[in-house]
Amino acid sequence: MPSAKSLQAASCADDYDPNSLPVEKARQLIRQFLVPLTGTERVSLRAALGRVLGEDVISPLAVPAHDNSAMDGYAVRHADLKPEEETQLRVVGTAFAGAPFRGTVGPGQCVRIMTGAIIPVGADTVVMQEQVQCDGETARIGPGNYKAGQNVRRAGEDLKPGQVVLARGKQLRPAELGLLASLGIGEVVVFRRLRVAFFSTGDELVSIGMPLGEGQIYDSNRYTLYGMLARLGCEVIDMGVVRDDPAALEQAFREAAAMADVVITSGGVSVGEADFTKDLLDKLGEVVFWKIAMKPGRPLAYGKVGGAHFFGLPGNPVSVMVTFYEFVRDALLVLMGRSDLGPLPTFKVRCVTALKKAPGRTEFQRGILTQEPSGEWVVRVTGEQGSGILRSMAEANCFIVLPQDQGPVPAGSLVEVQLMEGLV
Ligand code: AMP
Ligand code: MG
Numbered sequence: 001m002p003s004a005k006s007l008q009a010a011s012c013a014d015d016y017d018p019n020s021l022p023v024e025k026a027r028q029l030i031r032q033f034l035v036p037l038t039g040t041e042r043v044s045l046r047a048a049l050g051r052v053l054g055e056d057v058i059s060p061l062a063v064p065a066h067d068n069s070a071m072d073g074y075a076v077r078h079a080d081l082k083p084e085e086e087t088q089l090r091v092v093g094t095a096f097a098g099a100p101f102r103g104t105v106g107p108g109q110c111v112r113i114m115t116g117a118i119i120p121v122g123a124d125t126v127v128m129q130e131q132v133q134c135d136g137e138t139a140r141i142g143p144g145n146y147k148a149g150q151n152v153r154r155a156g157e158d159l160k161p162g163q164v165v166l167a168r169g170k171q172l173r174p175a176e177l178g179l180l181a182s183l184g185i186g187e188v189v190v191f192r193r194l195r196v197a198f199f200s201t202g203d204e205l206v207s208i209g210m211p212l213g214e215g216q217i218y219d220s221n222r223y224t225l226y227g228m229l230a231r232l233g234c235e236v237i238d239m240g241v242v243r244d245d246p247a248a249l250e251q252a253f254r255e256a257a258a259m260a261d262v263v264i265t266s267g268g269v270s271v272g273e274a275d276f277t278k279d280l281l282d283k284l285g286e287v288v289f290w291k292i293a294m295k296p297g298r299p300l301a302y303g304k305v306g307g308a309h310f311f312g313l314p315g316n317p318v319s320v321m322v323t324f325y326e327f328v329r330d331a332l333l334v335l336m337g338r339s340d341l342g343p344l345p346t347f348k349v350r351c352v353t354a355l356k357k358a359p360g361r362t363e364f365q366r367g368i369l370t371q372e373p374s375g376e377w378v379v380r381v382t383g384e385q386g387s388g389i390l391r392s393m394a395e396a397n398c399f400i401v402l403p404q405d406q407g408p409v410p411a412g413s414l415v416e417v418q419l420m421e422g423l424v
Pocket of ligand 2: 201202203267268273315
């Protein structure tokens with residue numbers, strides 16, 4: 001695996017300035033260093049919700065197992081049907097889902113059939129019941145252009161035995177649980193959970209439950225980080241607040257790297273603080289400090305501490321969330337074994353408020369997406385956009401993503417939005 005020294009080299013070697021690294025470039029650089037974890041475990045189907053498949057799942061069955069009816073109606077021999085005039089057939093039995101008709105449908109005969117019931121031997125086509133009049137033993141089928149095999153679901157048309165149903169690296173959502181259940185599969189092999197340790201740095205931080213002294217603030221980053229990590233399905237290790245003290249930080253980094261796959265910190269990477277953290281991290285691992293051309297969330301550190309991946313996020317509460325969603329989330333999903341990742345979707349909507357924006361950085365403004373009485377979806381910004389205003393995140397349901405070169409945005413312009421629902 002390349003080292004963070006080569007990461008540094010990579011980020012300096014080309015035209016990109018590490019003091020103003022474009023968002024997409026930073027994402028790509030980080031990706032080069034990510035090797036998915038390898039440990040797996042076998043879990044029951046319900047416990048597998050949200051987990052990532054650790055091996056391909058092969059279908060043990062054909063789905064459906066038999067040719068069966070897609071409709072309630074009559075199973076007939078297509079050759080018996082007269083397109084120009086009424087066809088009369090003798091009803092020789094009934095086929096229910098789970099209780100097949102055991103006989104054979106001969107010429108001039110038909111079987112009443114329910115949705116999901118096996119097509120009886122001799123029949124090849126189902127006529128829906130709305131096109132049939134049945135008086136006792138005789139079914140009278142109106143003239144029509146009936147296709148051979150109509151309303152029949154073929155054995156194996158969904159899945160054939162031996163076929164890969166779900167590939168390793170796929171996250172299991174409700175649809176996948178249902179699909180596995182339809183094959184009678186009760187347990188699956190999933191990647192083990194990614195262990196992520198995190199702590200906050202700052203002498204001003206107080207944990208909730210303690211009184212606030214003058215100039216002190218409650219540590220909120222540990223809670224947003226907890227929430228974001230827990231939603232991704234990580235095993236979270238909350239290491240609390242660590243003072244801005246080299247010895248305390250060194251110990252915290254050592255402990256974190258020893259027990260986790262990934263270490264995340266908040267605070268301590270901005271100008272003035274970074275030099276101190278930098279020296280420490282140079283000693284413990286290989287870490288590169290970037291200034292990302294984004295707002296909020298400019299400073300970001302990435303590298304390895306011991307054997308663990310390390311993300312040093314800025315201290316400001318909104319910056320923590322934005323950098324997590326835009327860099328860390330994607331990286332953690334790769335480490336978790338996901339192979340079904342693509343870029344997060346964004347789409348264009350009209351912005352009803354004017355947006356302040358200067359060219360030079362990609363901005364992730366907090367937006368509220370609502371539907372107009374006309375049916376059109378529009379977005380407005382959540383007031384002040386300071387990176388310490390966590391309320392803006394709580395009010396928002398999307399990011400308004402403004403590209404690096406964009407200038408001020410007049411009200412009524414089309415802007416790119418990224419839904420927060422898809423991020424969690
Ligand atoms: P720093 O990056 O350490 O200079 O922090 C930048 C700003 O974020 C400062 O105003 C800090 O007080 C604030 N901050 C840092 N860590 C936290 C935290 N865990 N919770 C809330 N605010 C924080
Ligand atoms: Mg600090």
